[in-house]
Amino acid sequence: MLALSLMLPTLGHADARLQDVMKRIAAGESITLATIGGSITTGYAAHPPRERGWAALLARSLGPKVKLVNAGVSGTDSAAGVQRLDKQVLDAAPDLVIVEFGVNDQWLDPSVRASSYEAILRKLLSARKPPAVVVLGLTQQGNQARDAVDLQLKLAAHYGLTSLDFGRWMQARVDAGQDRWAALYDEPVHPNATGHQRIALALAETLRSAAAGPTTPLPAPLFGRAHEFTRLLMGETLKPYQSHGFERGGEVHPEWTGQQPGWVSKADDAETSFLVYGSEIAVFHGESEHYRNLEARVDDGPWVTLRGQVPERKGYLGWHYSVVGRDIETTAHLLQVRVKRDEWAGSGRPASFLAVMSAGLYPAALRTSDFAREALPTRLIAPDDAKLRWVGRIADSGGGKLLAWSGSELRARFTGTQLGLSFKSAHWGSSHFTIEIDGQRHWLAAPGNAASDWKLREPLPPGEHTLRLVKRTEAPMAETVFLGLRLAEGGRLLDPPPARPLKLEFYGDSITAGACNGDIAEDQYEDLYPHDGTRAYGAVTAERLGADYVGIAVSGIGVTATWGELLMPQIWNRYAPRLDAAVAPPDPRTPDVVLLNLGQNDHGFPASKGQSIAADFGDRYLTFVRQLRGRYPKARLVLLMGGMSAPREQPAIPHAVQRAVQTLRAEGDTQVWSYRFEAFAWAHPRIDVHALMADELTRFLQTEVLK
Known part of the structure; x- marks a missing residue:
């Protein structure tokens, strides 16, 4: 799927594909309709849900040859949805897909929901056989809250997709005296049987009135492409490399096809660790009034609380996508999860998580460095400056320092808001470097067979800074000569960090x-x-x-x-x-x-x-x-x-x-x-x-x- 996702094919406008699907339905041809969303898509609060929910009602209204694939899974948002999109939707080769995450995305981390929802749309539109796609914007009762829905409708417009803003459709009926919100809901979140009927009615009207449009290419993303490149670890693929106090088990999501137990513990000192990949790492875990909290971190990052103990989840088990590490290097990482020592210690309550979800597993063509290939217009500080400390077996070479062996390291302290680095290739391919500034890791690849200057893209705060530049590519694969570094105008080197004892x-x-x-x-x-x-x-x-x-x-x-x-x-x-x-x-x-x-x-x-x-x-x-x-x-x-x-x-x-x-x-x-x-x-x-x-x-x- 990664190779396919890299393609930016010329696609028919979404409404043109929708018009084609509607013509096929009218002609009596068979089509596959897929729906993906949360509990409202499953038909929750309609009885029986899978038969009286909006998806089933819509499929029946479109005709007898419409096959429904309902990929609604309660308690999931678009971050979890993109992880299951391939197996539960695309593998069915649908002709039409309706995407519904307006309510659950309202509770999703705002820094995630834009990228993850957009990734669902892009993965659908760049599939081998792109389906027609319709965005269904659902809110809670009374057309509130709208943050997630407004974002989703913005993305629909960006990609030329037909969308239904159900909150405004319904409010127009209310304003005209034709309907009332209270008839559609018995509680604020989930529409009842009448509500599902109204959603199906509004969708049927939207589909039948969709107009054709011109052919356009897939637009550039508005919120990045991280969630187009994901990895899901659950069941037997979610194996710790070390564990204490956790055992296989915990509640399994009853609507997630093929889901297997995750990991659960009642021990106060339980902890476990996993090998993970990507630039965003999240834990998918349950929420209940009867659960305990977990906490997790990626590598040596800060501990993040995973709220499992949620008092408002009375009598209802929910699920949450909790980000543990974001904007990290798109490579391998170590994830640690442990039971949080809090007021629930010794309570005997379980702490449980079901899956680990990663995003941002970018292929080489899409990796970006925090350094731009550009020279700072300031004086080059030579690599033999007495205020630079070198660690490793490093030779003088052509006015620079030969960095062959992996682990070869430069350490420095400096002032100023900018940093530039200069290299030239000595042998073979590109050398990859980890560049740590004030403890934050960055990545840079100095290309083979070329000289190159690099500038840190984002300015540093004023004051003193520490630098570690470490070659991570092994010697036979690439050798590089470091020619020097540049600082901002007025910046200067300070005495170097001391040698370690x-x-x-x-x-x-x-x-x-x-x-x-x-x-x-x-x-x-x-x-x-x-x-x-x-x-x-x-x-x-x-x-x-x-x-x-x-x-x-x-x-x-x-x-x-x-x-x-x-x-x-x-x-x-x-x-x-x-x-x-x-x-x-x-x-x-x-x-x-x-x-x-x-x-x-x-x-x-x-x-x-x-x-x-x-x-x-x-x-x-x-x-x-x-x-x-x-x-x-x-x-x-x-x-x-x-x-x-x-x-x-x-x-x-x-x-x-x-x-x-x-x-x-x-x-x-x-x-x-x-x-x-x-x-x-x-x-x-x-x-x-x-x-x-x-x-x-x-x-x-x-x-x-x-x-």
Whole structure:
């Protein structure tokens, strides 16, 4: 669906398609009518609902060959609706779709409802077989409130869609003395059987009077495209990577076809975590007078309360789309959910959630950076300025700093309201960077084979700011030369942030590099945006320990075998993973801990050809460990195993690691340890597995190595 959603086809005007559908109905042809909305679309308060609700009444009034697909689901708004649109509506290949979310969207976060409702319209209009679309604007009794409906009618006009403003249609009848609101409602929200009859009547009039229009292209969106690119995790796809106190269960939405139980707990200390993707992350949960509250956060963001305990939901279970993270980078994230410690602690009441809903899973063509490709008209500050702090193995190169290894980092402090960055490509493709300003993460891709200047799009507030620029693309995929930075007129560099008290240096393969750790499906190397070395286990461990991080890692590499052309002993001490790259002298600041994690490819590459690991793997591994010890005679040395399956499948790997530790210790080296990860993945580990690996390694370093 993502590829289809990218298309902007020339479409017939919605009314022209509607006129065609109405002609087919008049000719006695069969058509499929789909309706999508909340409880009013299900027919709630009409008896029986599915037979006497407005959707069923309308279908019958249009003729015997109109097949109805009713995708009404009580308590859902357009944010939940866009998540179920494909399976419950588009898979039925409807000829006509009526969209109703006026009442429930009134309670939806205003910053969400514009984008999510517009996404429903765009997904319908860009479908392989676009249906005619009608927007049904329903309000509560008395034509109030209208915020959501007015927004939906504005979108209908923007896309040239036929719409029915039922509140105004009904008010006109009331003003003419032909009807009264009280006849349509027994309570303020849901129309009764008479109300459903009036809605069906108004829709039938609207459909039969719709006029044809000219052919027009799909307009540009008014509220962005985030909700055109969604992902729904529920049932068996909603699996935590770690959990305490939650169990599968909780009430299931009775009207949502195919829905499975979510997660529920009565424990005060229950918490669970999930791997999620997108620029907006939301939790879909129940609301009841009998429930407890949850709270959730994305990555290290603020905790957001998910109101499950809603006293006004007396005798009626509701559902809510609660945004936990928004305007975040459109990549992989970690979502934490826990029972909130509040006045309901110890009550025994359940806290429950049903699904996780993501939006903004943009394909590469639609990703945008917070940096524009434009140079600030101010002086370039050279990268060797004494007030810039560099962390990592970084070389001087052509008037700049060569950033090859992932994790290579610049830190600075500055004043002013603008920031500009200048790069040129050194080798191969685009380098992706995480640029953290005052703790807020931004993303930038410096293109390959080109020089480029970049300017932060939005001005910064006046005053002092902190900057971290970190290369996240691994070295063999792209190298970039950083040429300098620019500040606003009058801005200046301040003394740099101090070096962190601890320094960790990691050597490894794709696991350590973070390859594929943000891929949403199978491992791939065509789009390197989601491959993020800053979120690999080593970088995360260093961050947790408040340490400087150096990462020397190459996908596919080993000590005796490689998927590429070079082995780690050939490039481990160079400024880049090339034989023509200079050997780097030892850093004046020796790392406190040096960590080595190799062996996956020594096993995996020959195994792919039906061969065994090299017979001399253990000897050559020990030789390389001695090389590391020779470069870092005073550092603590930790030999790691795992993250993927090789240590489980090939006994020669743990045997070689243990032999190396025993040999060095027998020679009097007391500063060497080994550690085997419990967390692992059969494919490349994603950031959830990296987080678990970092949990393990942080504990091990704190309790065994740094004590």
